[in-house]
Amino acid sequence: MIYTHPIRVYYEDTDMAGIVYYANYLRYIERGRSEWVREIGMDQKRMKSEDGIVFAVRRVECDYLSPARLDDELVVETEVRSVSGVRMVMDQSVKRGEEILFQAVVTVICMTTEGAPVRLPANIRQMVH
Secondary structure, rough: OOEEEEEEEEHHEEEOOEEEOOOHHHHHHHHHHHHHHHHHOOOHHHHHHHHHHEEEEEEEEEEEEEOOOOOOEEEEEEEEEEEOOOEEEEEEEEEEOOOOEEEEEEEEEEEOOOOOOOOOHHHHHHHHO
């Protein structure tokens, strides 16, 4: 299942050339993942306070394909590629209409608030399948 999250490009998102600054695409996909987590019913604040675990991005592999510009209406698409005992791998893209502007493969892990890796809880694995 693909989760979509709309984004509009604001002046603050652009560089001197008037295109979206490259690092902002990482912000866009972070927002897409955060909203997806809410949509499927995960409460990250509760996970941290009650279980002592948090999500952390372990790896991002990305391609910048075409620039977005001021006032563009974009969509972030998030889809789970795989889930194992210790990680989730997601495909994410930023699109303008049907045109893919940016795409990434993001690996997320669970860890304790002290930074030690832990297995993804069974209830989380069930939510994302």
